[in-house]
Amino acid sequence: MAAIKTGLIGFGRMGNFYLEEMRKSGKFEVVYICDVNEEACELARRVAPEAKVVSDEQIIFDDPEVQVVGLFALADSRREQIERAFAAGKHVIAEKPIADSMENEWKAVELAESTPLLSTVNLYLRNSWYHKTIKDFIAQGEIGELAIVRVCHMTPGLAPGEGHEYEGPAFHDCGMHYVDIARWYACSEFKTWHAQAVRMWNYKDPWWLQCHGTFENGVVFDITQGHVYGQLAQTQTHNSYVDIIGTQGIARMTHDFKTAVVELHGVTQTHRLIQPYGGKNIDVLCRRFARSLESGERCRELPSFRDAAIASEYAWRFLEDARRNDLPSIGNLGELEAIRERRRTMKNGYGLLHQRHV
Template sequence: MNDLIKIGLIGFGRMGRYHLEEMQKSGKWNIAYICDTNPKSRELAHKLSPESKVIENEQEIFDDKTVQVVGLFALADSRKEQIEKAMRSGKHVISEKPIADSIDREWEAVRIAESTSLFSTVNLYLRNSWYHKLIREYIKQGEIGELAILRICHLTPGLAPGEGHEYEGPSFHDCGMHYVDIARWYAGCDFKTWNAQAVRMWSYKDPWWLQCHGTFENGVVFDITQGHVYGQLSKNQTHNSYVDIIGTEGIVRMTHDFKTAVVELHGVNQTVREERPFGGKNIDVLCDLFAQSIETGVRHPDLPTLRDSAVASQYAWDFLENAKKNDMPAIGELQTLEKILHRRRTMKNGYGLLQQTQ
């Protein structure tokens, strides 16, 4: 156990459990603490990780000088202070996104992290996916000529309004910032212009579908479409998720069904079709890269930074604000949303279902 990396997990909801599962599999981590304010979550933590000390007060983790890493998986309104506590107590940080509950506080967290030599990363999971890494490498080889157009779409039934977005923001911020980030990752520079259109589905106060198009500083054109509105009450649920990248000479595209991802590379010299397991949230990759960084003392270059998260969050908020200026119609009724929420509470199979604490 002395050779393992000692970590304390704060927040044992959906993402906290995902990280526990992958860390237990890896054989590199000693999950010394699990902290949650919910008694049922603590009871579940005892069952899933009996060797961990399960606590209600997070301060015990920060006070333990033997803890090397803190995992932050509670709600976003707690993360900025937790990042500050971790850095002050000399601990590395793995965080969920966004890294705070407002953009100003996110940039404060970035400044705190960047003022130390401690490692920190955030779960921008698309960067750790095999399919995006494969596509990016293919583009670098020049097989599609110059990168010209990025098209990204992610439409699922997914999380409905009121199911945990209070601090993470509307759908396009909580989920959509992943696609904002990956588009910027491909382009290799910041956004220059944008125009967004959103819809307040079911007349909910916040938009739950948004499409934005525009340009990057290098001239690459983009469009991003995201929403958790895709057939919420349909008998058999489905989704529409793809990446379509167009160059001056060839194209690359990817689709997935959340089980298998298919990449098609149509270049000037070769045509490749690659099909592999989807990989989910790729938390195993994130945890492995972070463990490597601690073991070697050198931060792995593939790890997303807190700055990456803050930049993606900033642009996601900017796109949402732009949409408000372009007429944001309200379509449907709140009674329909109540039906959706009721169905999701009783569903056994579906998209983005909340894990129940047994």
């Protein structure tokens, strides 16, 4: 099959990642890169001289040779871009969330489900080797009946005001990935929940949240997420894991953003697997998307717009519930400014906002 002609809209951090992985795959030909920021356009011209660099996204939609558009700009632009892409007969790969409000997200779902065109969204944990390994282990019956799903992701990460304008507080922008993966493990829909959060540094929105509850099939969950984990510590660290508990055995994973360790303790098997972490797993997403286009049959492992909308909606619901449950404020804005100042000059750390260089 000939290379899939693709246009990328938005050439920030994620747009760069997609360009790199699409090139490596050999399945895609990036023929357009679009950004309204001149610095981003200059970078695109330098790193992708084979692509046409434009500031008007309509050029991409109007080109009949473009088969796929990648939507990697801010969330407030995505619903309209999704509509225009489908109207122009283009398949769509989108970042999450798929729009800037739940109303627009569900409109995007409706658009996707009323067209034969292929669409997917980067819910990257579904594309990870470690979660797939654990899910396969569960399917073998090694842990008995699934009972409890525990997910934790705490890092220094993005500080308030550093990029969550349209994506929401940390538990929505980042945490919706963990809401999604808990639902993916349970193979059921959320039924009950109780959330507690804290407004760190007296910021207006909570930056740490823990939620526990049940799914309709009785599986219990707890999710903890926050970008508050030692922001001003001399040496930064993090705490990220998944802990899957069955009636007979367990499976768990930890990672250091370089290497992931999976431990499987089943009734007949015990394994300890160590492999590279895999980052955002964009290579896997692109490979599955290309395979779906080539075969004409959607890969069942591709996340859907509906998956993204459900994860987004429940992340918002959990945040709303936390606001009703005594949302304390701890710390002060002076500490937050010290964090921001430190992050402006840091060379190594978590979720740093790297400056573009041309």
